[in-house]
Amino acid sequence: MNALPDPGEITNALSSDSFRACAQLITAIERATPGLTPVLQVLYRGGRGNRIIGITGPPGAGKSSLVNQLITHIRRLGKTVAILAIDPSSPFSGGAVLGDRLRMMQHSADTGVFIRSMASRGQLGGLTKAVGDALIVLDAMPWDYIIVETVGVGQNELDIMQLADTVVLVQTPMSGDDVQAAKAGINEIGDIYVVNKCDHNEADRTVRFLQSMITLGLHLQPEKIWTQPVVKTQSVSGLGIEDLANHIDHFFSVMKPDTPDMRLRRRHRIAYQTKGILRDILERRFHDSNDQQIENSIDAILTRQSDPYALVSELLAAQG
Template structure:
């Protein structure tokens, strides 16, 4: 058995090995996960969580690395969760994001972890909320969560982050993608990366127009800014950080930050409860009670909704 209190104390001191072991316990759904989460609960809630999403190829990893550099210049401890697609062979992360962030590998104030989606839709690993809590408790001031880049289902990041950054790039059809992917609703800050390419200004104008079309804002509401960057050259990144800090201050000033974190906690609790129920339901496959109900439905003696009610009562009773 792992000595959880000692491991948590070492993580609070910023020891990378302890942080890595805690996240491994999370990813592996360890039997000690409840003990870990109970120990971390009073230590979390201080970090600023920023989600980065966008279509594949827009430069999410490069932008994340550039933001790490900018925040380190400000003296912030930074955690990065780079959610990679899963290997079809091992189920592990392909680690492409970590390769791109190699320049930060020797910085003790930066913790980078690649996580596999393991088939989970929505652009995030199922264990991301718990991993965010580990980095939060480990003293990270800013946690950057970079999604897998799966396109339209990535909107889940909005539920996990305080601020969601949507990245686009010129010449990739991102304007149309933005309209149909629903990312116009989730973005708090929009970044047109690779702005040294032809079409960057047109992409920014189109995005601004589309944001205007969907507006139904009241006085004092947040108007998502559009920032142009060349992340590979660190150009425009300070402006992105400035936009993020403004959004954080706006949320803190009107109660939106607390409201978002309560919603995030509610979704996490719901996901854990649903997972537990699903496991209990999984145990009824081939169960005599289920078979008996199925026969009655097949024979027309019972409707499927009534049968489902009886099964739920049997499982949860």
């Protein structure tokens, strides 16, 4: 593995918005190249605080096509955008087919758009850390918007949305009745709800379910300054995209960085990111089968001369 250039050099390369420097740095993040940490530290401290939009929802809801339309809209306004599109890895082979880019191909030749696909790779801490780190790199570049897209299945992929400033939750008509809408989990994380494929005759019903779910909870949180809108879109034609983009911009004008809500969110994000890094360091050590010390401890636990809690203490102590 080639050695990384020093942090200063990388910062310069990124500020002259070199796609290649950015792409290679994200590869280094995915491959956990040694020497990366000091680079990320420098980049983080010089971060621009770009607007990060998270987009999630069930498979086939039309997220990538929606992102494609959003890119078109953003570019029409003369603004730039970077996309991080995360697709699941196979739990069996570890491989992946990353197909999000396929839906965004019309922007492939546009120098104001950077699209990077990432495979989720299945580790708990790993994905959080990899996406968090990739966002550090993108935040060091002068993007007007950064979009993170994940499939909203699995706690892992949903969790990633904590790294975004605002979360767009994409659903389709016929995705369930009012009881489904009331279930905890995915329905709670949206800042903006999208009912895509809105030409379907059940679309209005789905919109009503979502709206009633939102308004029902309102009185419990009177201090909230943002009420989630429900937007109807049609990714294929671009219908409703301008509406969605306006809601996104409205979010940022209501949830300014100095509002208590946004401050709290950013604090949560830092805590979440830190936990991801922490978990990754520990898990990496644990999955390293060459680590004889861990293997010996497991042997001792097997014969009940030791116990899992003792190994945890050992691991934590070893990290200093």
